[in-house]
Amino acid sequence: MKKLGKVTEPAEDNNRRYRGFNFFSKEDERLLVSVADGKFTLKGITYKYYLTALGKQDLG
Numbered sequence: 001m002k003k004l005g006k007v008t009e010p011a012e013d014n015n016r017r018y019r020g021f022n023f024f025s026k027e028d029e030r031l032l033v034s035v036a037d038g039k040f041t042l043k044g045i046t047y048k049y050y051l052t053a054l055g056k057q058d059l060g
Contacts, residue, residue, distance in 0.1 A: 007020060007021050008021055008023070031050070031054060041046060
């Protein structure tokens, strides 16, 4: 339960805040499923794929 609490709580690193995961959120579910896919094990995941997986436009 400690590990679950750690990923669901907000965090701060170098004066930057990050929200925790909400396991009841469809958007968070899509992100977690896409990251767990396995095809990114060797190359890693890109920001472009992240946006595509969540169905969003590029923010920049």
